[in-house]
Amino acid sequence: METFATIGPQINPTALYFEAIFLFFLVIYAALRWLKYYGVPENFPPGPPCVPFLGVLPFIKGDFKAALQEWRETYGDIVGIKLGNELAVVLSDYKVIAAAFNDDRCAGRPKNLRKIMHAFFASQHSEQTFLKRKSEEEQPTFTSSGIVFAHGPDWVEQRRFSLRTLRDRGFGKSAMEHAVLEEVKKLTDLIDKKLENNKGETSSLDLSKDFSISVVNSLWSILTGEKIALGDKRVSEIIVGTGKFIRRESMMGAIMIYPWLRHLPFFNSQFSHSKNVGPLKMRQMQDEMVAMKQKRRESRKETLEERKVDYFDGDGLQNDFIDEYLSKVDSCRNRKSSFFGGKGVFNLQRTLSDLFGAGSETTADMMLFAFLYMIKHPDIQNKVHEEIDKICGARTVRLADKPLMSYVEATIMEILRHTCLVYTVPHSTTDDLEIDGYALPKETAIYANMWHVMRDPDYWEDPDTFRPERFLDEFGNYKSDDRNIPFMIGKRVCIGQSVAKNSLFLFFTSILQRYELKAPNGPDSIKTDPIVGFIHYCPSYNVEISHRPNAMDLIAEE
Numbered sequence: 001m002e003t004f005a006t007i008g009p010q011i012n013p014t015a016l017y018f019e020a021i022f023l024f025f026l027v028i029y030a031a032l033r034w035l036k037y038y039g040v041p042e043n044f045p046p047g048p049p050c051v052p053f054l055g056v057l058p059f060i061k062g063d064f065k066a067a068l069q070e071w072r073e074t075y076g077d078i079v080g081i082k083l084g085n086e087l088a089v090v091l092s093d094y095k096v097i098a099a100a101f102n103d104d105r106c107a108g109r110p111k112n113l114r115k116i117m118h119a120f121f122a123s124q125h126s127e128q129t130f131l132k133r134k135s136e137e138e139q140p141t142f143t144s145s146g147i148v149f150a151h152g153p154d155w156v157e158q159r160r161f162s163l164r165t166l167r168d169r170g171f172g173k174s175a176m177e178h179a180v181l182e183e184v185k186k187l188t189d190l191i192d193k194k195l196e197n198n199k200g201e202t203s204s205l206d207l208s209k210d211f212s213i214s215v216v217n218s219l220w221s222i223l224t225g226e227k228i229a230l231g232d233k234r235v236s237e238i239i240v241g242t243g244k245f246i247r248r249e250s251m252m253g254a255i256m257i258y259p260w261l262r263h264l265p266f267f268n269s270q271f272s273h274s275k276n277v278g279p280l281k282m283r284q285m286q287d288e289m290v291a292m293k294q295k296r297r298e299s300r301k302e303t304l305e306e307r308k309v310d311y312f313d314g315d316g317l318q319n320d321f322i323d324e325y326l327s328k329v330d331s332c333r334n335r336k337s338s339f340f341g342g343k344g345v346f347n348l349q350r351t352l353s354d355l356f357g358a359g360s361e362t363t364a365d366m367m368l369f370a371f372l373y374m375i376k377h378p379d380i381q382n383k384v385h386e387e388i389d390k391i392c393g394a395r396t397v398r399l400a401d402k403p404l405m406s407y408v409e410a411t412i413m414e415i416l417r418h419t420c421l422v423y424t425v426p427h428s429t430t431d432d433l434e435i436d437g438y439a440l441p442k443e444t445a446i447y448a449n450m451w452h453v454m455r456d457p458d459y460w461e462d463p464d465t466f467r468p469e470r471f472l473d474e475f476g477n478y479k480s481d482d483r484n485i486p487f488m489i490g491k492r493v494c495i496g497q498s499v500a501k502n503s504l505f506l507f508f509t510s511i512l513q514r515y516e517l518k519a520p521n522g523p524d525s526i527k528t529d530p531i532v533g534f535i536h537y538c539p540s541y542n543v544e545i546s547h548r549p550n551a552m553d554l555i556a557e558e
């Protein structure tokens with residue numbers, strides 16, 4: 001029998017096996033390292049692992065807010081991530097945020113967000129003739145529309161104009177006080193009627209829709225100078241539709257990260273007119289309003305020309321935001337300006353949409369939270385009642401009373417802090433720059449972790465406790481705190497903050513002056529945890545409502 005001798009070094013199968021395993025793990029490790037730093041520039045802030053194409057998306061598990069907090073705990077106050085293929089940083093430290101957001105180079109909006117919002121608005125405008133017939137210079141570009149999702153020189157123009165016009169038109173002062181008080185009156189009439197129908201019995205009601213409609217109406221009237229009836233069907237369609245639309249979307253919705261998805265049938269349906277009933281209805285109302293004002297101006301212009309009076313001398317015609325804007329469009333001769341011609345009219349509609357979009361849902365939601373906190377904390381509601389009674393008795397509450405009502409102001413500021421309605425806002429860099437020694441290339445998205453700033457346990461004493469007294473000094477006077485940033489800070493700070501604060505004050509005090517609010521099943525049954533979507537939404541709740549002693553005197557005064 002033939003035998004074969006082994007030639008060369010002996011191969012140990014066990015060693016081979018271990019080598020193979022070692023190599024396997026080495027390759028996996030190298031791949032993971034590569035994946036982690038894939039596409040991330042040198043000296044970018046540390047952060048969680050990313051995978052190509054998706055970035056951190058697979059690890060977010062649908063809860064961006066929770067992910068922001070987790071990353072802060074693991075990687076610190078400046079975290080580098082990739083959202084899809086977009087570089088982004090998350091800032092959680094107040095001082096870093098303040099420095100960054102006061103820098104012009106951090107005042108952009110992320111590219112994907114700009115793209116998707118432009119596509120959304122452009123789809124709603126596709127039937128508008130001015131987009132089809134005007135020259136290229138008059139066409140809006142995706143960086144140049146409105147305020148909220150715009151950036152660059154056109155954003156500066158639109159923002160500056162809106163801020164100035166709203167301020168000069170008495171926005172936040174007497175004109176808005178009048179508009180809000182009218183809505184308060186309609187609202188209290190409606191509640192009184194509901195109470196009357198219950199024949200004096202304490203009623204348990206869901207007032208969320210009524211409150212929201214009142215807020216939207218008052219904003220509409222402030223911006224357009226026109227009033228809407230409380231029972232107007234279009235407004236409730238807008239509120240329900242917009243609410244559904246916004247709640248369905250989250251900051252990290254797939255389409256926000258990959259705008260091209262909109263070309264696929266499923267995602268495309270989000271852009272179709274029929275599905276976006278809320279935003280579209282609002283849009284239609286605004287378009288109607290602009291068309292009406294344009295027509296009115298034309299006929300006015302003709303009369304003035306007949307009388308040989310200079311149109312731009314100012315004759316009381318320019319009496320609200322839309323009129324003022326149309327005047328600006330009429331007088332704009334700079335073809336590059338965002339106010340020029342058809343582009344100007346497009347921007348007016350975008351800017352109006354932005355003011356409503358950014359102002360209505362936020363203020364209405366905050367109002368709902370405000371009353372939710374009051375039924376959760378009856379002791380605080382009592383103190384609010386006491387202060388209103390002391391300062392105003394049974395006469396109408398005015399904005400002039402605000403400086404005298406420290407406890408009310410502290411309560412509103414604590415509601416704003418505790419709810420943290422906007423828990424993060426996205427900006428982006430418009431140039432290469434450094435933040436705290438880290439390199440951020442141009443077009444890096446920046447997410448400010450506002451939730452952490454307003455709940456930071458190293459700064460706030462027992463941050464999770466709802467306690468208005470934290471905004472009072474030892475004499476019981478209201479004291480503000482720079483770290484309470486519900487409207488953000490810096491170059492893009494909310495332009496409606498004074499109108500929001502004043503509306504909240506007037507609605508809150510007027511309702512509490514007249515009614516006592518209770519939780520039908522006791523305060524302990526109330527949960528104030530928000531529903532997390534684009535922003536924090538107030539959970540729905542019922543309220544037991546009854547007249548306070550002042551109510552009858554107020555009714556008599558009216």
Ligand code: HEM
Pocket residue numbers: 147148149159354355356358359360362363366421422425426486487488489491492493494495496497499500
């Ligand atoms: C409680 C109510 C409100 C809250 C909590 C709130 C909060 C905010 C926040 C956090 C921002 C982002 C700032 C940034 O990107 O750095 C913002 C932007 C904005 N808000 Fe408000 N807001 C409220 C009401 C309003 C109202 C009533 C209006 C209009 C009348 C309004 C108009 C805007 C606009 C136009 C922007 C975009 C500014 C820009 O991008 O330059 N907001 N708001």
